[in-house]
Amino acid sequence: MSDIFISYAKQDRTRAKEVATRLEQEGWSVFWDRSIPIGTTWDEVLDHELSSMKVMVVLWSQASVASKWVRIEAEEGDSRNILVPVLLEEAKIPIRFRALQAADISDWIASQPDTTGMSQLLEAIARIGHLLHQNEVTTEKGKQIGGKVITKEEERIRFEASEKQKREVKERLRVEAEKIRKEEEERLKIEAEKKRKKGVDERLKREVENQKKQEQERLAIEAEKQRKKEEVERLNVETESQKKEDEKQPERIKEKQDEGLKKVKKSLFIGIGVVAILLLILFIWQPWKSNTTQFEQQLRDDAATLFIRGNYKMDQKDYSGAISDFTKAIELDPEDAATYLFRGSAKNFLNDKTGACKDWEIALAKGEGGAGFYLEKYCK
Numbered sequence: 001m002s003d004i005f006i007s008y009a010k011q012d013r014t015r016a017k018e019v020a021t022r023l024e025q026e027g028w029s030v031f032w033d034r035s036i037p038i039g040t041t042w043d044e045v046l047d048h049e050l051s052s053m054k055v056m057v058v059l060w061s062q063a064s065v066a067s068k069w070v071r072i073e074a075e076e077g078d079s080r081n082i083l084v085p086v087l088l089e090e091a092k093i094p095i096r097f098r099a100l101q102a103a104d105i106s107d108w109i110a111s112q113p114d115t116t117g118m119s120q121l122l123e124a125i126a127r128i129g130h131l132l133h134q135n136e137v138t139t140e141k142g143k144q145i146g147g148k149v150i151t152k153e154e155e156r157i158r159f160e161a162s163e164k165q166k167r168e169v170k171e172r173l174r175v176e177a178e179k180i181r182k183e184e185e186e187r188l189k190i191e192a193e194k195k196r197k198k199g200v201d202e203r204l205k206r207e208v209e210n211q212k213k214q215e216q217e218r219l220a221i222e223a224e225k226q227r228k229k230e231e232v233e234r235l236n237v238e239t240e241s242q243k244k245e246d247e248k249q250p251e252r253i254k255e256k257q258d259e260g261l262k263k264v265k266k267s268l269f270i271g272i273g274v275v276a277i278l279l280l281i282l283f284i285w286q287p288w289k290s291n292t293t294q295f296e297q298q299l300r301d302d303a304a305t306l307f308i309r310g311n312y313k314m315d316q317k318d319y320s321g322a323i324s325d326f327t328k329a330i331e332l333d334p335e336d337a338a339t340y341l342f343r344g345s346a347k348n349f350l351n352d353k354t355g356a357c358k359d360w361e362i363a364l365a366k367g368e369g370g371a372g373f374y375l376e377k378y379c380k
Contacts, residue, residue, distance in 0.1 A: 002031035004125065005053035007073040009063035015088055016059055018110040023057075026122060050076055055125050061088040072176045084124045087117075157375060303333035307342070316344055322346045337366035344374065353378060 004023055008016040020032040031049045034042075056077030074097060079085035085093065085102035093102065101367045103121040108114070114122070311327035324344035329336065344359030355380035363371035 001052040002049060003030040003054050004028050004030045005049055005056045005073070005077070006030060006032040007056060007064075007070050008059040008060065008078070009061060009067045009070055011063040012059055012088060015061075019086070019105070021058065022110065022114075023122075023125070024116065053077075053082070055082050055083045055128050056080075057086055057121070057125070058097075059086050059088050059240060060091050060093050062091050065091050065094060066089075067181055067192075068176075076172070082128055084121065084128060086121055133187070195237070200276070223338050231251075303329045303336065303339075306332070307336070307339055310339075310342060310346075314342065314349075319346045319349045323350075336368065337363045337368035337371075340366065341368050341371050341374075344371070348374070348378060 006020055008014055018033050020030040023030050031053065050073070056073065058064070058070065058074045058077065073092060074083060074085075074094075078097065078100075083100060085100050087093075087102045087106055088103045089106050103117045103124060105115065105117040105121060108118045147346060306325045306329035310322040310329065312328075313322040313325065314318075323343055323346045326339050326346065329339045330343070333339070340363035342357045344356040344363065347353075347359065348356035357375065360371040360374045360379065364375065
């Protein structure tokens with residue numbers, strides 16, 4: 001059983017020890033160390049100390065004003081009018097305890113002389129717990145405290161009142177503890193519900209995000225399919241158009257080739273006619289030409305004959321025979337560009353593109369402009 005009960009938060013244990021040591025120096029017994037004897041329970045020790053204390057010192061700090069147990073203990077001291085509040089630091093004291101003036105020992109240092117606040121604390125304890133310094137004397141009539149004699153009946157009544165008070169304190173502590181337990185359970189339940197809702201919300205959010213992503217992927221796939229479908233349709237249309245164009249191309253080539261050959265033939269026939277007339281004039285009016293000149297003229301006539309015969313064979317689609325006559329004509333007159341042109345056309349009809357292109361190149365080099373058309377069309 002201690003004279004003074006110190007209520008404090010565990011964060012202020014060092015400071016509480018210093019205060020307890022200072023109070024013990026005044027000869028008072030102090031309950032402040034929360035360790036309990038072996039074989040006892042904390043509830044039993046706390047009930048005993050609270051019921052037997054004569055002064056309660058509560059150390060207010062930022063930590064203790066937030067402690068429910070410190071408030072419960074302070075309420076016990078206040079209900080018995082034995083509460084002495086102390087400020088360890090600047091803190092907002094709970095409203096129901098603000099009516100009591102608190103001793104400010106925030107500037108007190110244990111190793112130095114008492115400050116004003118510590119002196120006020122010692123005076124308050126001495127004033128509230130004046131019975132601490134009174135001697136108790138037991139007589140035949142009863143206990144004598146100071147000059148007052150307390151009879152056994154009064155002592156019994158006081159004892160019963162004390163026991164009743166102990167029971168009330170114990171019940172109040174039990175109720176407060178149950179209240180704290182329920183509040184803690186409710187707090188944990190609320191936190192668990194918040195976590196559950198948060199988990200549900202996050203799961204729903206993920207599901208919505210997944211659905212949104214899947215929908216975007218589906219739309220992208222459909223768009224790609226549609227694009228590919230349109231591309232295939234476009235290629236089919238182009239292919240069909242190209243196919244029709246290719247089917248018409250041989251006819252157009254044949255028409256252009258025939259037209260070109262007709263033009264060339266017409267030009268050649270005109271040329272041959274002019275040459276024949278000139279030859280006739282030469283034979284009539286220049287009989288004095290030497291044998292050499294007559295021989296060369298005969299060669300040119302033979303080349304022209306072979307050229308005409310080669311064209312006739314081409315009209316009859318005897319392309320091999322035409323090539324043979326054109327070749328002999330070239331041997332007799334290698335400078336005739338038209339013969340190379342027509343031999344190239346005959347080779348082209350026999351699918352000898354290499355030979356045809358070579359003849360057309362020679363014809364173009366010798367001045368036959370029509371050969372350029374065939375080189376552009378068939379040789380690139």
